[in-house]
Amino acid sequence: MDFVCAHAGRPASAITRRDLARALLSVPSGVALVALPDLRRAMMSAGKPLTPAFWDSAKATLGSIEAGVATVGDVQRWLESTGTEPILMTPSYFVWPEEDERGPVATEMFARLVAYLEERVVSGETDPDALATGDPEARAAYEELQERWLSTPLPDGRVPGNAVSDEQDEELFAAWDEEEEFALSELQRIMGELPKQPDLPAEELQAAGARLRALLILPGYPANVLRACAGFDDRPVPDGDAELWLSVAAGVAGPVSDLSDGEDVLEEFADLDGELSEEDTTLANLCAIQHADWLAGVAALVRLGPGVLASPERMARLIAESEDIDVDEQEIDDLDATEGLFASVVDLWTHLGIVDRDEVLTPLGWWGLPKALERAWSPAE
Structure with a gap:
């Protein structure tokens, strides 16, 4: 005792x-x-x-x-x-962080909820014996009690569920910014160590800019994905070819926005038995690629130069063999997963002229890829 x-x-x-x-x-x-x-x-x-x-x-x-x-x-x-332990994941999908990962706000709100639940047991509103014996009505009432508390403002105006989520978002964004800052410094170090810096292929850039302008006004894939990546749904397309091309190439590495937020999109994601569209699959793949993988893959291509194969399979292998990042021994499943993610990347790269139809790195890709990554990882002005 x-x-x-x-x-x-x-x-x-x-x-x-x-x-x-x-x-x-x-x-x-x-x-x-x-x-x-x-x-x-x-x-x-x-x-x-x-x-x-x-x-x-x-x-x-x-x-x-x-x-x-x-x-x-x-x-x-x-x-x-x-009867006094907060539900780890509520029916509305609010999830409490693990105990050792809670910030000050989550720790405070968790303790407040425990105290609130203890009061409900003392008052008789919650019956722990019914919960212990698996009574479904008691469980439903217990879940509803917590859902209501999480969405009810405290005397100081804070809504507990929102306060915890906001804190988690801030922690996530801070960690993301730290990763981007480190990746950017490593990219700049690698570029600085190159024996020869890539030259601007002016003619290729001009041709790629013209193709891109014609592509971006079309409906459907890949135009809608490229517009979303660059954020052109909310801002005008730049006049200069270099600015246009770099905006889109940077967006592939760090999408600025997603597709339409219409109800049809929400219904599509809610349909667990349905298949995602090509657009949604592509954006999901782009967002799933880690900074380290982008850094390793692009660094390898830049060192090897134009003419190197940049197929999804080759990209996965280059990342697995990279000395620029800490990579554990890759399993076949890991390589397949990376290859699947970069299949979406290489397809978009083809439309940008970063690789040709044979998935070989072009002089434009050699020049532009590191600049695109630098733009994607630099703090917004």
């Missing part, structure tokens, strides 16, 4: 089912099972005997863990059935 109180930071008289469950889960399941009878007597002595439903559920869950048949979901569900 002393261990449980220390783990929970409360005296025995204030220990809850959740406190007990978390303490039991913090030690080997065999140890926890042996401790159950003594804990039950200690809780009775403290004036908080709890109910047979809790002790039966604890014994069953710990027994399943000890037998090696319990899933992570089973254990989480049992913890939530204590």
Whole structure:
């Protein structure tokens, strides 16, 4: 009991089912099972005997863990059935960060919700025994209770669910900016070490600019994807060929926007049995490529120069063999995944003249790819 109180930071008289469950889960399941009878007597002595439903559920869950048949979901569900453990993922898909990954706001809101749920148990609004026995109506009510709390403003005006999500977004953007900054510095270092800097192929750039202007006014793929990548749906197309070409090439490495936000797009993504369009698949692939992979692939092409094969398969191999990034030994599945992502890239590169129809790097691609990456990774002015 002393261990449980220390783990929970409360005296025995204030220990809850959740406190007990978390303490039991913090030690080997065999140890926890042996401790159950003594804990039950200690809780009775403290004036908080709890109910047979809790002790039966604890014994069953710990027994399943000890037998090696319990899933992570089973254990989480049992913890939530204590009546004061926030649901890890709500029906509206709000997800709490892992305990060791919570920022100050998430930590505060989680503690506030625990306290709120404890009040609901004391008032009788939540019945932990019904949760422990798997009553579906009790579970639905428990989920609704938390959904309502997450979307209800606090006295200070903050909406708990939004506050947590905003904090996670800020952390994600900060990490993304840090990755971009490092990738940009590495790209500049690699370019600075080249024995010969790529020359601007003026005629190729002019021809590519003319083809691109004619392409961008067309409906459907690839024009709609290239417009979205460059953000031309929200701003005019540049007049200069270099500015136009670099804007689109940079957008392939870092898409500025997505396709239309119409209801038909939302319905398409909500249809789990349907297939994504070519446009959505392409944009998803572009967004899935990591900074390190872009850096490794483009650095290899720039070092090798015009005439090198830049097919999706070759790009995957160049990335796997790169010394510019830390790459673990690649499995076949990893290579196939990278190849699949770069299939979308190489197809768009063909329309930009970065590679020719045989997927071979052109002088324009040699000159423009590093400049496009530098633009994509530079802070917006």
